[in-house]
Amino acid sequence: MMSEQNSWIIAWCNSISFLSEIPGWAHALLALISTYCLVIVPSGALMVYLDRKISADLQARVGPNRAGPAGILQPLADLLKLLQKEATKESSWRQNVWLSVHTMALYSTLAVMPLGSMALLVDTEMSAFIPFWSALVLALGTMLLGLSQDSVPGWFGGIRVAAQTLAGSFPALIALLCVGVRAGNFRWSILANCQDFSPWSWTFLSNPFQFIAFIVFVMSGLVLLAIPPLDGGVSMSDIHGGVSSHLFGRRLSLFRFGRFFGFFFWSIIAVVLFLGAWKLPLQVSEGLRAQEAFRFLATIELIWLLAKTFFLMLFITWVARVNPRSRVDQITDFAWKVLSPFSLAALVGASICAGWKAFL
Amino acid sequence: MDKNALVSRLNKIIPGGVLETRRFGRSENTSIWIEAQAVQKIAMALKMDTEMKLDWLENLSVVEFEKVFIVTYFLRSLITRHSLVIRASAVPVSPGSEFLFPSVRNIWPMGLPMEEEAEEMFGIVFSLNNETQFQVKVNRLPENWKGFPLRKDYVFPSQFEDITHSRSFNKSNQKKSSL
Amino acid sequence: MTIISSEPVRADLTLWEIGPYHSSLPAPMRLKLRLDGEIIAQCEVETGYLHRGLEKACELHPWRAAIAYMDHLDPEVAIFGELVLCLAVEEIGEIIVPPRAQRIRIILAELSRISAHLVFMVRMAKAVGSETIVHYLLRDRERILDLFELVAGARFSLNFLRFGGVSADITDGFIERVLDVCDLIRIRIKEYNDIFTFNYGFLKRSSFVGKIDPILVKSSGMTGPNARASGISFDVRKDMPYIGYDQFDFEIPLGRGEGGIVGDAHDRFLLRLREITQSMELLKQVSDHVPIGEFQNEKIDKEYIVPPGEAYARIESSRGLLGCHVVSDGSPCPSRIQLRTPSVANLLAIPQFVSGIRIEDLPVVLASLDLGIAEADR
Known part of the structure; x- marks a missing residue:
């Protein structure tokens, strides 16, 4: 079991000769670290660059063009700048505690991250639900991080994040059930295997209810994780970004990257x-x-998956750049009153479709 | 708008309140000079006047002219579109000291910020009931700032807290350099 | 200036003081909010952080320098400060302004009004977090600033008007370029409408928010677009025409409450959009009637000393009624220059209508008032 699922990582390990014989837990740890360093962080840098460049094109301006050719090194420059920034205020122990809780909750999802048929570390019957659990812990951590700050923006930011997460998780879970109804399981491998390369075999085009479920899933993810344009919880214009208003330098970059990671993972x-x-x-x-070219297969699969993911993320960013930010009460209203009924209707419809196929 | 009729009406309500009428520039034909102590009563009478209905204090301007402070009210009516200038003067008891002047902020609420500005800049304390209250709210000027900058006898301090400067703000020097 | 609402202080409310620098504030000022949950129960405004002693500075310098100081009354729209001072001084000195100079002044004033309203829209877009339109608006305002550069050599602090005229004649082709910019902005306004004005998200954020009652407009002395959006029809250009506005045919738009109700934030936004259109109409008319001739009264030279006397001039700036009381005692320096700025009344009104809105709407409401702290503090 372990050897098959970790084959990708073992292939990576085998290429480094001195790591030929190591125990399973070390494999897993290595897998997590290498996923983080080789997939997540470069994706973040690439997305930051693409976001800035494409937004600049949309907004009739130039965008980054100084650091490296065509500004390609701008994410690195940003990172270096953020790392050496000094905090203007001492951070309290409560802030440290809740920032670490928040960060741990966030990156615990790395283990269940589906990055290809060769890179599934945890592929159980329930693996598709684990990210939700993490998202809720994340919301709790973020809320307490906000409440631990002795400032009004932090309090409001914390409460707003909690309200948004509660409102967004319900339709998101129902939309997930729709997919499960079609695939018959919540294993990543089975969820993936019920689709094929052709877009007509993809779940979101399999029937109208799955399409609704897809829209609901993406939008409720924006609500759940407070991603623009539904990011009233971290609104910049009135509460300075809410929870992050009293984070500086390294802490702020940790928090910001965490927000990117949430968006990336959801996509x-x-x-x-x-x-x-x-x-x-x-x-x-x-x-x-x-x-037996597993390493090559894993790489191609990863690239194809990430390409689609970036496309989805850029689409959402494009919408967010043009549209105004919604108010937090409007967002939660939208999630409870619009997304939730639609997700329930989609679930009923998807179940009927699945039952129809079973009878045929 | 009949200027003389208005003055006689005002004289009837507040005897001795109106001192004289005079031209004011080219755009404002009439300005009425009134007794400083009668400002509140005349203001109320003008606001309630059925013909004028001067419900809008457009501007309140304070000018120091030969040691006399002239307070000018530019009035306007949004209903009848009439406009009027009333003016009153006052002299401080001793140079450099604050003094009281009747306030019109309860009659024209929009006068509040204008009066507060005059309090800071000229040291004219606008009071509602002629009670003695020398509390100037200092917002435009830094805290602990001494003096009233827009008065003619104001001397710029060469030092404020730990800031020093040596530039001369003497007006006579300026005149020489400009001519 | 401190403006305190009269309601009693309640212990169950959160106190939140924001400012002098905060992202929801258009300029340095201080708000003391008492919050019931996320809803503003009470608000106090404190300004004065941008006081530069402009009136005193004018008294310390010769008459000519006062024009340069008036540029900084409101750095965004420098021309209005210059214009009001020139009008007052010309009234005292009974200076005749040549018709060509009058037309140039109208063109500059209306261009400034368009530019100021574009910046207003930028602030509004920033308040709701809509980034793209910000860059589009600033790109188009650049065209107007280019025109200023062409005519005066500067983009913001023009220092272009003089007592009795303007400092330089406009160059050949300037009028055509003004018309080109008008045509460009007319096309772009459609683009703004598509992308922003009638965007559902923007309507949700700005309509029914921050309604200003006509009674409040009257009691606080508000003027300009904010007052007109609430239905008070008062515009100095119509009621007391200056620099020849009475020779042109234009209408003053009033709030209609298309997005929500009359006098809400979206109505104020729409009204300014209509004023841009109106200003362009006006520019088109003026551009046909720029006579050939002098651009400056010849009797007025650099050492001109204003005769003793006083005058009060008022104009319609982009924010409302801008008044200037000038007193001269015949000396080389002004005896007193007093300014009546429209933003003071807007600040006075804030505590009386923001209670009841959510704090997320506060940036939108403040942006929709188009506060000019620079001119309020002087």
Whole structure:
């Protein structure tokens, strides 16, 4: 079991010769660290760059163009600047505690991150639900991080984040059930395998209810994690970003990167559930598997998955750049009164469709 | 608008309140000079006047002219579109000291910020009931700032807290350099 | 200036003091909010952080320098401060302004009004967090600043008007370029409407928010677009025409409450959008009637000393009625220059209508008032 699922990581390890014989837990740890360092962080840098460049094009301006050719090193420059920034205020022990709780909750989801058929560390019957658990812990951590600050923006930010998470998690979970009804399981591998390379086989086009479920899933994810344009909880214009208003320098970059990670992870899940996951065309995957070129297969799958993910993220960013930020009461209203009924209708419809197919 | 009729009406309500009428520039034909102590009564009478209905204090301007402080009220009516200038003068008891002047902020609420500004800049304390209250709210000027900058006898301090400066603000020097 | 609402202090309310620098404030000022949950129960305003002693500075310098100081009355729209001072001085000195100079002044004033309203829209877009339109608006305002640069050599502090005219004649082709910019902005306004004005999210954020009652407008002395959005029809250009506004045909738009109700934040936004259109109409008319001739009264030179006397001039700036009381005692320096600025009344009104709104709406409401702290504090 372990050897099959970790084959990707073992392939990576084997290429580094002195790590030939190590225990399983070390494999897992190595997998987490390498996923973080080789996938998450570069994706963050790339997304920051793409976001800034594409937004600049949309907004009739130039965008970053100084650091490296065409400003390609701008994310690195930003990071270096943020790391050497000094805090203007001493941080309290409460802030440290809740920032670490928040960060741990966030990155615990790394273990369940579906990054390809070769890179599934935790692939159980319930693995699709684990990110939600983390999202709720994350919201709690963020709320307490906000409340631990002795300032009004922090309090409001914390409460708003909690309200948004509560409102967003219900429709998101129901939308997840819709996919489960179609696939018959909540294993990442099964959720992915019920789709194929062609967009017509993707879950979101399989029937109208799955399409509604996809829209609901993406939008409730924006509500749940307070991602623009539904980011009233961390609004910049009135409460200075709420929870992050009293974080500086390294802490702020940790928090900001955490917010990116939430967005990124949510988009990956949306792609895996609805947009054909990492499925490659023309039996490529079977062919590579037969030739035991696992490392190559894993890389291609990862690139294809990330390409779709970036496309989804850039689409959301594009909408967010043009549209005004909604108010937090309007967001929660929207989640409870619009997204939730639609998600329930989608669940009923998806169940009927699944039952219809079973009878046929 | 009949100027003389208005003055006679005002004289009827507040005998001796109106001192004289005079031209004011080219745009404002009439300005009425009134007794400083009668400002509140005349203001009320003008606001309630059925023909004028001067419900809007457009501007309140304080000018120091030959040691006399002239307070000018530019009035206007949004209903009848009439406008009027009333003026009153006052002299401080001793140079450099604050003095009281009747306030019109309860008659024209928009006068509050203008009066507060005059309090800071000229040291004219606008009071409602002629009670003695020498509390100037200092917001425009830094805390602990001494003196009233817009008065003619105001001397710029060469030092304020730990800031010093040596530039001369003497007006006579300026005149020489400009001519 | 401290403006305190008269309600009693309640112990169950959160106190939140924001300012002098805060992202929801358009300029340095201080708000003391008492919050019931996220709803503002009480608000106190404190300003004065941008006091530069402008009136005193004018008294310390010769008459000519006062024009340069008036540029800084409101740095965003420098021309209005200059214009009001020139009008007052011309009234004292009975200076005749040549018709060509009058037309140039109207063109500059209306261009400034368009530019100021574009900046207003930028602030509004920033308050609701809509980034793209901000850059579009600033891109188009650049065209107007280019025109200022062409005519005066500066983009913000023009220092261009003089007693009895303007300091330089406009160059050939300037009028055509003004018309080009008008045509450009007319096309762009449609773009703004598509992307922002009638955007559902923006309507949700700004309509029914921060309604100003006509009674409040009257009691606080508000003027300009804010008052007109609430239905008070008062515009100095119509009621007391200056620099020849009475020779042109234009209408003063009033609030209609299309997005929500009359006098809400979205209505104030729409009204300024209509004023831009109106200003462009006006520019079009003026550009046909720029006579050939002098641009400056020849009798007025650099050492001109204003004769003793006083005058009060008022104009319609982009924010409302801007008044200037000038007193001259015949000396080389002004005896007194007193300014009546429209933003003071807007600040006075804030505590009386913000109670009851959510703190997320506070930036929107403040932006919709178009506060000019620089001119309020002087």
